[in-house]
């Protein structure tokens with residue numbers, strides 16, 4: 001028996017971005033996207049065939065009078081400024097959850113500046129997230145580059161803990177990791193205020209437990225995810241914790257017959273960036289093994 005996990009696959013932020021891209025491609029047949037629209041090579045290729053061209057930030061600076069889609073991860077203000085300067089029309093597919101977080105951080109930063117102008121002190125804005133990740137870059141951009149990014153508990157060593165601290169999280173980090181960071185800062189902080197905001201997206205956090213349940217209920221789990229997806233790596237590890245016979249593959253060509261030989265119950269699941277059609281292909285190949 002092969003079962004595809006109903007809780008796997010694109011979150012609504014990614015679905016919306018792809019829908020916007022397809023709408024535009026249906027009209028004009030050509031659209032640029034700043035960075036991969038989703039961390040999945042198969043889906044990027046499917047959209048490339050329809051006319052979606054992925055560009056880098058450097059390439060954005062060289063384009064003029066075209067349309068560029070900003071993906072669900074969001075972008076720092078500098079990207080909008082560059083587009084404006086070059087008469088580039090932005091199709092903004094920033095996920096509403098990310099957009100709200102950007103606004104929150106921007107407000108906190110501006111409030112800090114005001115407090116400083118009034119003779120007070122500016123809090124240190126800290127983001128628990130992956131350094132260099134597109135969403136994190138967009139968040140740091142709201143603070144004129146001043147926010148400090150910490151990836152794990154070790155990152156706390158780089159913080160000036162004597163300052164007031166406001167801690168936020170990248171939307172796709174694990175709740176568990178965030179709580180650990182909060183507890184460790186609380187433990188070490190002896191002066192100044194510490195406020196923390198759980199800004200983890202429940203589209204991801206909630207699926208973690210459901211997916212672990214799914215992994216537990218199958219003899220073998222095939223986790224389908226692109227190599228670039230950080231959310232994929234986190235979810236894969238969570239599945240492997242409860243089922244050691246969990247294998248990470250990016251598509252059906254990486255399946256190994258020995259993984260599923262003589263096995264009754266096989267589960268196929270994936271990251272928030274894994275398209276359903278790819279999980280279906282994997283399931284089909286396994287069924288016909």
Ligand code: SF4
Nearest residue numbers: 011013095097171201
């Ligand atoms: S994981 Fe959540 S915040 Fe991130 S794009 Fe999806 S819906 Fe938006």
